[in-house]
Amino acid sequence: MLNKLRVTVFGLLIIVLTSYLSYSILxxxxxxxxxxxxxMGQYIVTEVSEEDWGYGRILVGDVITKIDSQPTSxxxxxxxxxxxxxASAIQLIRVEQDGAKQFSLSVEEGIPTDKVIFHFVLPISAMILLxxxxxxxxxxxxxxxxxxxxxxxxxSIGLAYLSAFSSGRLNPVGQLSLSVTFxxxxxxxxxxxxxxLKRYGEWFVSRGLLKVLYTSIAIILFYLQGKVLTGYHPIYQYASLLMMLFFVITNVYIVYxxxxxxxxxxxxxxxxxxxxxxIGQAVGFLPFLLLYAIPSLMGVVLVPAELTAIFLLAIPIVYMYMFMTKQLFDVDFLLNRFFYYVLIAFIPTLIITGLAVLIMSHDNYSWVKWVQMFLTVYMMITLFLFGKEFADIRLRPRFNKDLYNFQGSLDRFSKRISRVMKRADLEKVLEQEILSILPxxxxxxxxxxxxxxxxxxxxNANLEKxxxxxxxxxxxxxxxxxIGMTLSVPQGLCIVIGYKSSTYHVxxxxDKENQTKFNxxxxxWLNTLAxxxxxxxxxxxxxEGLLSDLELEIQKQKGASPWVLRLIFNLSENERRRLASDLHDSALQxxxxxxxxxxxxxxxxxxxSDLYSEMDTIREGLLDVIHQIRETCNELRPPLLKEMGIIEALERLFEEAQMRSNFxxxxxxxxxxxxxxxxxxLAVYRMVQELLRNASKxxxxxxxxxxxxxxxxxxxxxxxxxxxxDLREFDNSFQHMxxxxxxxRVRSLEGDIYFRSEVGAGFEVLITLPMETELGHIQMSEGGDVDDTNLVS
Structure with a gap:
C-alpha cells in the first residue's frame, strides 16, 4: 500500500511539473x-540573438527603460x-542621427507558429512517449x-528535453529541472x-564512482543555484559550462x-x-555531443540543441526494447547490410548529384533539359541495378559471412536427407544441422x-524440452x-516442417544464446530447410503407405506376387551392395x-624372440581377418559381375568354392x-551360390x-x-536349408523350379526362366554415392 502511494505521488509530481513547464513554454x-x-544605472543592450524575437526589433546600444511598465532594474x-x-512590453530609447527616440514594443504572447514544432510538439511528445x-x-x-x-x-531524458525550452525562457523552475535531470x-x-548486468554476474561501474558522481551533481547544483539566489555575478559565468562539461565527461566514460x-x-x-x-548509445548521444555539446564548450554551435536532442530518443527506445523483450536485434547483420548499401550507393549518388549541379548551374534551361536529365538518371539507375546484381554475388558475401555457411549447410543437408529412411533419422539430421549453424x-x-x-x-511434444x-x-x-510458416510463441521460434492429413510437424x-532475434x-535458411x-x-x-499396401496384398494372396518379390529382391541387393561398400571402405581399410x-x-x-613370435601370430591373425572381410564383401556383392558376364563369374565362383570344399x-x-x-x-549367380552353399553345408x-x-x-x-x-518333409527342410x-527368386522372375530327391540318392534341381517377363524389367537402383568397383579382391 505504501509503495502504491509513493508511485502515485511521484506520478502526480511528474504530471504537475510537465504541465507547468508546458505552460511556461506556450x-x-x-x-x-x-x-x-x-x-549611470542604465541598462544597455549588448547582444541580440539572431534566432529569437528581439532580433531586428531591438538593436545593440538601445537603452531599456521599462519592462512591463516597471523600471528595468x-x-x-x-x-x-x-x-x-x-516580458510582455518593452520601452527603450534609441539614439539615431537626428536624436534620441523612444520606442514601445509589445511582445506577442504565446510561442511563434514557426517554432511550435521544435519548441513544444517534439518535447511534449517525447515526454508523453517516455x-x-x-x-x-x-x-x-x-x-x-x-x-x-x-x-x-x-x-530524466524527457524532463531534460522539455525543461531545456522552459529554461531558455529563464523560468526558474525550468532551469532547476534542467540542471537536475540533465x-x-x-x-x-x-x-x-x-x-x-547483475543477472549475468557483471558490474558496469563501481558504487564508489556513483557516490562521487552524486556528490559532484550536488556541488554543481549548489553552484548553479547561487546564480539564481544571489543575482548575476562574474563568479557564476561558468555555471552552465560546468553542467555541460559534467554531461560530456560522464557520457564519454559510458561509451568507454x-x-x-x-x-x-x-x-x-x-x-x-x-x-x-x-550502438544505441552512439546513435543517441554522439550527434548531441559532437554537433552541439562539445562545440558549445568552445563557443560554437554547429547544429541547434533542439535538433540534436531528437537523437536522444533512440536510447530509451533501444533499452526499452532490450529490457522488455529480453532479445536484441542482430546487430552484426544490420551493420553488415548498412555498410554494404552505403558502399554501393556512393557512386550513383555522386554521379546523380554531379549531374544535378551541372544542369542547375545554368540559368536558362528548358523542359528539354529536364527530359534529358530524367533519361540520364533513368539509365544510371538501370545500370546501377545491373551492377548491384554483380555486387550481390561478389561483394555481399564479404560483408555477410553467414551466406557461405547457409549455402554450405543447405548442400550438406540435401545430401544427408537422401539417405534418410525413417522420420526419426530425418529429425536427427535436421537437429544436427541447426545446432551446428545457430547459437x-x-x-x-x-x-x-x-x-x-x-x-x-x-x-504432442517432449515435455522435458x-x-x-x-x-x-x-x-x-x-x-x-x-509449410515454412513461423509461429509466434513466448520463447524461441516455431516453424512448420511437414504435415499429413490433420497432423502438422512443427x-x-x-532463443539464441547471444539474445539476438532471428534475422x-x-x-x-530455416524456411528452405522446412x-x-x-x-x-x-x-x-x-x-509407409506402400509397405502397408504390400502387406495387405500379401495377406490377400497368401504369398507375394512376382512384382512384389522382385521389388524385395532388388531392395535386398541394394542393401547388400551398400553393406559391402561400407565394409570395404571402413573395416577392411x-x-x-x-x-x-x-x-x-x-x-x-x-x-x-618370444615377443616377435607373438607379434607374428597377431600379424597372421590380421591377415585372416582381412581375408574374411574381403570374402564377405565378395559374397555380398560379386565384383565386376556385369563386366565379366555370367559364365566367367560362375567359373570364378566355382574356383573359390572348390578351394573351401571337398567336392x-x-x-x-x-x-x-x-x-x-x-x-x-544376378538371379542366376545368387541361385548357384545358394546351391553350392547347400552342397557344402x-x-x-x-x-x-x-x-x-x-x-x-x-x-x-x-x-x-x-x-x-525326403520331399515329404519339403517345407521344413526348405526353411532350414x-x-x-x-x-x-524364381517366382519373382515368373520361372519354374522342379526338385527331385530321395534319401541317399542325391539332390536335383531344374530351373527355367523366361527371357522376358510380362511385368517388364525392374531396374535396381544404383545410388550415386556408392561405387562397388573397388571391391575386387
Missing amino acids: NYQVIGVTVSEDE SNFTVRKYSHIEA SGFSVLVYLKKKDDQAADYLILFFL MLVPVFFMQFMNQY KLIRKYINHRNDNLRSLFKFSL VKQIAFLELNIDKEGHHSSV VNLELIEALQTSTQRLS LWID VDELG NYSAIVYENLYLI DQLIWYRRLEEAMKSSIMP AIDFKVKPFLEELSDEQI HAGASSVLIELEQNDVIRLYYKDNGIGM GLAGIQE
Whole structure:
C-alpha cells in the first residue's frame, strides 16, 4: 500500500511539473536580449540573438527603460541573469542621427507558429512517449530493481528535453529541472546497467564512482543555484559550462565502458548485448555531443540543441526494447547490410548529384533539359541495378559471412536427407544441422493436431524440452498453417516442417544464446530447410503407405506376387551392395592400415624372440581377418559381375568354392544366343551360390554337376551325389536349408523350379526362366554415392 502511494505521488509530481513547464513554454516566446548596467544605472543592450524575437526589433546600444511598465532594474530576469525574457512590453530609447527616440514594443504572447514544432510538439511528445514507456515497464517489471532505474532514466531524458525550452525562457523552475535531470541522465543509465548486468554476474561501474558522481551533481547544483539566489555575478559565468562539461565527461566514460565490456566479451554470449548497447548509445548521444555539446564548450554551435536532442530518443527506445523483450536485434547483420548499401550507393549518388549541379548551374534551361536529365538518371539507375546484381554475388558475401555457411549447410543437408529412411533419422539430421549453424541451446519436434473445424486441438511434444506455456500458445493460436510458416510463441521460434492429413510437424527452436532475434537470412535458411523436410516427410509417408499396401496384398494372396518379390529382391541387393561398400571402405581399410603399421614395427624394431613370435601370430591373425572381410564383401556383392558376364563369374565362383570344399564341380555351358539382363545375371549367380552353399553345408556331396544353357528360355540344372532329402518333409527342410530363397527368386522372375530327391540318392534341381517377363524389367537402383568397383579382391 505504501509503495502504491509513493508511485502515485511521484506520478502526480511528474504530471504537475510537465504541465507547468508546458505552460511556461506556450505562454512566452524567447526574446533573446542581453543587457548590462552602465555607470549611470542604465541598462544597455549588448547582444541580440539572431534566432529569437528581439532580433531586428531591438538593436545593440538601445537603452531599456521599462519592462512591463516597471523600471528595468526591478525585472527578475534582468536582475538575476542580465537577460530580458518573459516580458510582455518593452520601452527603450534609441539614439539615431537626428536624436534620441523612444520606442514601445509589445511582445506577442504565446510561442511563434514557426517554432511550435521544435519548441513544444517534439518535447511534449517525447515526454508523453517516455512516460508511456515508464508506465509499461512498471506494470510488466515492477519487482525488478533495474526497472526502477530504467524508469528514472526515461523520465530524466524527457524532463531534460522539455525543461531545456522552459529554461531558455529563464523560468526558474525550468532551469532547476534542467540542471537536475540533465546531469542525472548518465548517472541513472549507469545504475540501470549495474542492475541489469547483475543477472549475468557483471558490474558496469563501481558504487564508489556513483557516490562521487552524486556528490559532484550536488556541488554543481549548489553552484548553479547561487546564480539564481544571489543575482548575476562574474563568479557564476561558468555555471552552465560546468553542467555541460559534467554531461560530456560522464557520457564519454559510458561509451568507454561499453567499448571495454564489448572487447572483454567479444567471444562469449554477452558480445551482442554490449555491441547493441554501444550502438544505441552512439546513435543517441554522439550527434548531441559532437554537433552541439562539445562545440558549445568552445563557443560554437554547429547544429541547434533542439535538433540534436531528437537523437536522444533512440536510447530509451533501444533499452526499452532490450529490457522488455529480453532479445536484441542482430546487430552484426544490420551493420553488415548498412555498410554494404552505403558502399554501393556512393557512386550513383555522386554521379546523380554531379549531374544535378551541372544542369542547375545554368540559368536558362528548358523542359528539354529536364527530359534529358530524367533519361540520364533513368539509365544510371538501370545500370546501377545491373551492377548491384554483380555486387550481390561478389561483394555481399564479404560483408555477410553467414551466406557461405547457409549455402554450405543447405548442400550438406540435401545430401544427408537422401539417405534418410525413417522420420526419426530425418529429425536427427535436421537437429544436427541447426545446432551446428545457430547459437541455440536446444530444439524439439512437436506434432500439432487440427480438428475438422480447423482448430488446433492438441499438441504432442517432449515435455522435458518444451514448457506448458509454449504448448498453450500453439493450441490457442488461430493461424492457418503452411509449410515454412513461423509461429509466434513466448520463447524461441516455431516453424512448420511437414504435415499429413490433420497432423502438422512443427520444429521448435530455443532463443539464441547471444539474445539476438532471428534475422532475415536465418529465417530464409530455416524456411528452405522446412521445405526440404516437408518433401522428405511426404516421401516417408508414401513409403509407409506402400509397405502397408504390400502387406495387405500379401495377406490377400497368401504369398507375394512376382512384382512384389522382385521389388524385395532388388531392395535386398541394394542393401547388400551398400553393406559391402561400407565394409570395404571402413573395416577392411582400417585392418590394412593396422597390418602395415604392425609390419613396419616388426621390421624397424629389435625385440625378444618370444615377443616377435607373438607379434607374428597377431600379424597372421590380421591377415585372416582381412581375408574374411574381403570374402564377405565378395559374397555380398560379386565384383565386376556385369563386366565379366555370367559364365566367367560362375567359373570364378566355382574356383573359390572348390578351394573351401571337398567336392568337384563339373560345369557345362552352351554359348548364349542373347545377352542376359543385369537382373537375370544376378538371379542366376545368387541361385548357384545358394546351391553350392547347400552342397557344402548339408548335402555331403563329393561331386556336383551344373548345366547352364539358353534357347527360348534360360535353363539351369543342378545335381549332386549327396545324402539327399525326403520331399515329404519339403517345407521344413526348405526353411532350414535356405532353398526357399531360390524358389522365391524364381517366382519373382515368373520361372519354374522342379526338385527331385530321395534319401541317399542325391539332390536335383531344374530351373527355367523366361527371357522376358510380362511385368517388364525392374531396374535396381544404383545410388550415386556408392561405387562397388573397388571391391575386387
